[in-house]
Amino acid sequence: MKKVLIINGHPDRESFCHALHQSYKKGSLSKGSEVQEIALADMVFNPNLAYGYRKRTELEPDMLEAWAKLQWAEHIVWIYPTWWASMPAILKGFIDRLFLPGFAFEYQEKSPFPKKLLVGKTSEIISTMDSPVWYYKWIVGDIGGKLIRKNIGAFCGIKNIRTTYLAVMKTSTAEQRIKWLQKVERIASK
Template identity: 45%
Template sequence: MKKVLIINGHPDRESFNWALAKTYSEAAHNANAKVETINLVDLHFDPVLKYGYRRPYPLEPDLETAIEKMKEAEHLVWVFPMWWYGVPALLKGFIDRTFLPGITFKYQKGKLFPSKLLKGKTARIIVTADTVSWYNRWVMKNPAINQFKKGILEFCGVKPVKVTYLAPIKSSSMQKRKNWLLEINKLGARQA
């Protein structure tokens, strides 16, 4: 039984992101995976890493629980909108507060790169946006995806990291959204 953790980074419970996270969860559960979901908006934590890595900042209980769930999971599914070619502040704050030295990576004396503490895990990033994919890829160079995939997940050892980019959301028809939900259902059924 595969252990799947879905992290929903959209703060609006009525957003399409919530429907995507729910669809993936239900499909994975129906395929006999052990599935848990963290809706970041439900957590109580200060999203500001006040001292950087200079001095420790105590983790709130919700963050401690989230870290344990991430460590236990085999497959991480991140669902979030791309806003201003980046991730929402809530998700960025969650990453800043949980992807810490000794938790997701560890500095190595005399070495350029830290050791990766999330090795053995895989991930799926489901990104929604209003920017058409060709513009995001060729003109903007995939900033949110590159940061999240390479600068965060792969940096900490998560591989492979696959991406599903759904856009444009704002002008999408109900039929298009149904098709996207069917696509996410198939991914959830395979825990891919």
């Protein structure tokens, strides 16, 4: 049994990402996993890291709850749309505000590398996009995926095990979207 945390980074509650979220949840529960959820569309928080790391901004109640869920999780599922080659601003703000020194990593004297405070956790990415996957990966350079996998996850000790891109959204049919929902449920149930 695994403790799964689904983080839905789409700001619109009626988006296809929310349907993907429910499919992943259904698949996870079917294999006996415990599931907790964070839907950024439902949270109340300031996504602006106003002072950088110079001065700590107190975490809002929703962010404190999100931190507790992140600590609880063994496996983190990032679900978001790819916009301008990366994640939506609200998801970036969520990460800026929550993945803080002393929480997710710790600076070390005499070392350019941090102590990773989230070691032992795994993650996966499920992202929708309007460009073809091959174009995003090979021409654009997989900017958003690399950001989550390496610059955020690996930096804090989280090992990404899978990235699933679903495209092309703008020209997808209802049948294609049903297949994507089924695929995400299958992935979660394995």
